Amino acid sequence: MTSKQRAYLKGLAMTMDPILQIGKSTLTPENTSSVAEALEARELIKINVLKNCMDDPKALAQVLAERTQSEVVQVIGRKIVLYKEGRDDKKKIELPRR
Numbered sequence: 678m679t680s681k682q683r684a685y686l687k688g689l690a691m692t693m694d695p696i697l698q699i700g701k702s703t704l705t706p707e708n709t710s711s712v713a714e715a716l717e718a719r720e721l722i723k724i725n726v727l728k729n730c731m732d733d734p735k736a737l738a739q740v741l742a743e744r745t746q747s748e749v750v751q752v753i754g755r756k757i758v759l760y761k762e763g764r765d766d767k768k769k770i771e772l773p774r775r
Contacts, residue, residue, distance in 0.1 A: 678748055678760075680771045686721060686750045689770070690758040695725035703732050704740060713745045715763040720770050726755040 696715055715722045718727060724741075726734045737747045738757045747761035763769055 681775075683750060686760050686770075687719055687758070690750060691720070695723045695724045696709055697722065697724045698727055699724060699730050699732075699737060700727045701729040701731070702739060703730055709741065709744050711730055712759070716747055717761060717763070720763045721758070721760050722752070724757040725735065725754050726757065726761065728755070760768055 688736060696719075697708070697711055702708075712722070712724065728733075730737075734755050734757055735752050738752045738759070741747070741757070742749045742759060745759070745761060747759045750758040750760050752758075760770075
């Protein structure tokens with residue numbers, strides 16, 4: 678992903694609300710499958726890491742990206758933004774050219 682594409686996705690994510698939360702139970706298989714399903718449905722998602730989660734949000738983002746074959750767009754504070762290119766042409770986010 679180029680810096681131009683990453684900047685475009687960051688701009689889209691600014692207006693989004695987090696759709697998932699990670700709490701004190703940290704990453705469970707259920708959380709990972711929820712993230713994978715959300716990425717299939719939306720391509721771009723924002724995740725909120727709650728204060729009672731003791732894990733580092735950047736480390737969580739990397740683990741989630743590996744497990745869901747997605748890309749980390751950004752981690753700001755306790756918010757994670759992930760992107761995975763979708764298969765459906767209807768819901769596809771058009772990225773700027775490389």
